[in-house]
Amino acid sequence: MKKAVFFQTPESRKGDIITSALKIIDQKGVKGLTVARLxxxxxxxxxxxxxxxxxxRDLVSFILDNILQDAWNYLAEVEEKTEDSLEALKQLIYLFLSFLEQFPGIFKIIYSDEIYLGDEELQDKIDGIISEIVVFLKKVIQKAINQKKLKADLDVTVAAMHFLGLIYTAFSYWTIKKRRVPLKKISSELLDQYLEGVKA
Amino acid sequence: MKKAVFFQTPESRKGDIITSALKIIDQKGVKGLTVARLxxxxxxxxxxxxxxxxxxRDLVSFILDNILQDAWNYLAEVEEKTEDSLEALKQLIYLFLSFLEQFPGIFKIIYSDEIYLGDEELQDKIDGIISEIVVFLKKVIQKAINQKKLKADLDVTVAAMHFLGLIYTAFSYWTIKKRRVPLKKISSELLDQYLEGVKA
DNA sequence: CTATAATGTGAGTGAATATTCACTTACCGG
DNA sequence: CCGGTAAGTGAATATTCACTCACATTATAG
Incomplete structure (x- = not known):
């Protein structure tokens, strides 16, 4: 009978479990997260x-609620503090990606149809997260248009989806390249191409 | 005991099964494809x-081999026959998307880590498909650069990944919008933004 | 008409998986 | 030191799943 490790607040024990869960999801996919392995x-x-x-299911739900809450605060901060809206977009993509670099498992959860389908509540939660992000990006892009940094006739929704797609693309590229290329380098080249296409 | 439907070549019966499998994957995800449901x-x-x-597993492998073989022929044909390389890119994205519109299940297979992980042979197969596509796109983009239609200093690999990302983005957008917006419309706007960023 | 091959059926098996439960152990406050 | 509580254990259970096998049915070719 193994000796239990105490002297840990309930929060930190939950933290341990979440860390392990995300590690497993990262390595073995959402399907690979079994209770036995965890x-x-x-x-x-x-x-x-x-x-x-x-x-x-409760564990996954908890992960989505808590980890993303953190990320959300950072995003809002960047948007508020960065005057130049093009610079804000650059900061945002770095922020998104350094977050995903730290928690690749989160990405897999959100983009997995394993969880997405079959559990309506989790599905709604993930849909909510994505649409929140899109709304947020639309706001930033609209601001940039108002500042005449981006084309006036831009379709804001499409531009926001396109931006979100860059994150996905950078992440996929990173994965394909076995994570050997720094995400930041990939994303800055993608972002340059993107900005050339949308800026005023 | 139900009467069997015969008068069907083995191929067409296999075709029935594949059609059903793709329908299920589309609706219920790769996880939702159980033998019972199928x-x-x-x-x-x-x-x-x-x-x-x-x-x-054999069924999925067969789907990947066969359905994609079809798609592949179309792609090669467009690339050969279209002189204007910008026009070729436009044609290609339409082709990709109309293919995915017809077989959304294929998309889910390729982008699912359910299959991707845990079966090395399928994993290699999917990796192979993606890298073949990237190589193909790189070739088209390089040709466009040579024709001075795209920027000379473009990073071809990044541009190809970006293009591939557009397909993913358009597909996601289409999914989020419950498939009510025509994929072609979404993709043409995305492609315009993309081309603005990369063309000479 | 009959042999054969293709296709379908029904019943079952074993492995994987999430979850429950009665219990034990370790720590902490009073 | 005692009682409560948080955390861990080991065994058991129900379900889902892919897959097997012996047997039945149908179509077709010779």
Whole structure:
């Protein structure tokens, strides 16, 4: 019987579990996140998970709520503090990507139809996250148009989707290249091409 | 005991199964493709599947090989026959998207880490497909650069990934909008923004 | 008409998986 | 030191899933 590690607040234990879960998802995909594997990674027995989370689904839901909350605060801050709206777009893409670099598992959760389909509540949660991001990006882009930095006749929604697509593209490229190329380098080239196409 | 439908070549029966499989994947995701569900959709009993395919994995592999072979021929044809290389890019994105519009399930297979992970052979197959596409796009883009239609200093690989990302973006947008907006409309706006950024 | 090959059926099996439960262990406050 | 509580354990369970196998049916070619 292994000695339990105590002296940890409940939060940090949950944190351990989340860290392990994201690591597994990153390496083995959402499908690879099984309770057995998670338990092994954390270092307890399967049933112990249920001391911390009601269910596996609950764990994923918790991850989405909490990790993304953090990211969200950063985004809002950048948008508020950066005067130059083109510079803001640059900052935003770096922020998105350094976040995904840190938590690649999150990306997989959001873009996985494993979770997306079959659980209406999680599906709604993920849809909500994406549409929040799009709304946010539309706001930034509209601001840039108002500042005459971007073309006046730009379709704001398409431009926002296109920007979001850059993040996906950079991330995919990074994955294909076995993460050997720095994400920041990839994204800056993509962003340059993007900006050439949309700026005034 | 239900009467069997015969008078069908093995090919067309396989075709029925593939059609059903892609329909299920489209609606329920790759995870949703279970042998039970597939059998129900096709109209036979689970075990009957194994008269046509060695395994479920074999079915997916067959889909990747065959459906994509078709697509591939179209792509090559467009590239050869279209003189104007910018026009070729336009044609290509339409072709990609009308293909995905017809077989959305294929898209989900390729972008699913459910299949991607855990089966090395399928993983290699999908990797191969993607890199073939990238190589192809790089060739088209390089040709356009040589024709002085695109910027001479363009990073061809990044431009190709960006283009591929547009397809993903258009498809996602289409999905989010519940497929109510025609894919062609979405893609032409995205492509315009893209071309503005890369053309000479 | 009959042999054969293709296709379908029904019942079952074993493996993987999430979850429950009764229990034990370790720590902490009073 | 005692009682409560948070955390962990080990065994069991129900479900889902891909897949197998012996048997049945149908179409077609000779």
């Amino acid at each position: 338990a092994q990674e954390v270092g307890f027995v399967e049933s112990a998970l249920y001391r911390h989370f009601k269910s596996k | 059998a129900q959709e096709v109209g036979f009993v689970e075990s009957a599947l194994y008269r046509h395919f060695k395994s479920k």
